[in-house]
Structure formats: structure tokens, C-alpha cells
Amino acid sequence: MLTNIVLTGFMGTGKSVVARELSRLCGMRLVDIDREIERSQQKPIAEIFALCGEDHFRQIETAVILQYASEQGVVISTGGGAVLREENLKALQAHGIIFCLTAGSETIALRTAGNNDRPLLQGNDRQAKIAVLLTERQPFYEKAGIMINTEGKTPLEIAEEIIGKLSWTR
Ligand code: S3P
Numbered sequence: 001m002l003t004n005i006v007l008t009g010f011m012g013t014g015k016s017v018v019a020r021e022l023s024r025l026c027g028m029r030l031v032d033i034d035r036e037i038e039r040s041q042q043k044p045i046a047e048i049f050a051l052c053g054e055d056h057f058r059q060i061e062t063a064v065i066l067q068y069a070s071e072q073g074v075v076i077s078t079g080g081g082a083v084l085r086e087e088n089l090k091a092l093q094a095h096g097i098i099f100c101l102t103a104g105s106e107t108i109a110l111r112t113a114g115n116n117d118r119p120l121l122q123g124n125d126r127q128a129k130i131a132v133l134l135t136e137r138q139p140f141y142e143k144a145g146i147m148i149n150t151e152g153k154t155p156l157e158i159a160e161e162i163i164g165k166l167s168w169t170r
Helices: 015-026 033-041 045-069 086-095 105-112 126-144 155-169
Strands: 004-009 029-032 074-077 096-102 146-149
Touching: 004 015, 004 086, 004 126, 015 029, 015 074, 015 155, 029 033, 033 045, 033 074, 045 074, 045 086, 086 096, 096 126, 096 155, 105 126, 146 155
Parallel strands: 004 074, 004 096, 029 074, 096 146
Antiparallel strands: none
């Protein structure tokens, strides 16, 4: 069986760009769960949140994760909240190795500045919002998978670090 490489971690930790590097370096197909959600709903994520609310978004997210988790030999990039549901993690862990990308709240605020696509980070004082959510979610990220600190590293360096770890986990 070909193991999947799964990336999770808070918004702005670089999952999508690192997943693209991994896909290129390993010659594995890339599945970006957020993009698949948007494709299935024919709407941007922000609109799904606005029209249907977060709970409904989480249901769609789980359905899409369950659909792709059992594929083989793919790189899967999840949204930052995928770790919140046990069933998402179980499905992803069954066929893949999960890496959780991390960064501090200042770095995340800088990386997400000027981007209005993330409904959970809208409004004033983004850094405070990030800090609160990060603290709330920390236990979920810690149990999700192998932690990879992304501070001060390029997407290529992070992808290479993950590949290095794969050689001893496989
Ligand atoms: C979310 C993260 C987003 C997206 C949605 C909710 C979260 O994905 O799934 O806005 O709850 O952390 P990214 O982590 O790719 O920004």
C-alpha cells in the first residue's frame, strides 16, 4: 500500500505551498481539501461559512476528507480545523502519515495579512484572534501528527525535512 502524506496545522503555517513542493518532489498527486470543498459546493469557503455557518462547513469538510483519505500515494493538504474532529484524523491516519506544521502567532499574522479568504480571522485584532484559536487548538494539533516548525524556513526546506522524516517512519 502506498502511504499518503497528510499536512495539517493552523491557518498560515504553509500547508498548501509545502504540499505543492512535496507533490513535486515525490511525484505524488496533490489533494487540497479546501479546494475540493469549494469545487463540490461551487462556492468559496468564505461564502459557505456566511451562508451555512461553521457547523455545516465542518460536515462538508468531513465528507470530503472521508472521500479522499482512502486514496493511495497522494499528498493531502487539509484546512486548519480538520484536526478538531476525531473521525477526520482517524480516516487520515488509516492510510497516511500526518505532519502538523507550526508557527507562532506573530508569524501567522504576518503570513495571513492582507488575505480576507479566512472567515475565522476576519475583523479587528487578527493577532489576538490567532493567539486565542491557537491556544484552543494546541492539544488537537499536538495529537494529530509529527510537529514540524516552519519558522524561518522556505517551503522547499520544510518539504525536504518532511521527506527526511518519512524515511524513518515508513
Ligand atoms: C479553517 C482553515 C481554513 C479553511 C477554513 C477554516 C480553520 O483553511 O478550511 O477557513 O478552521 O482553521 P487553511 O488552514 O488552509 O487556511
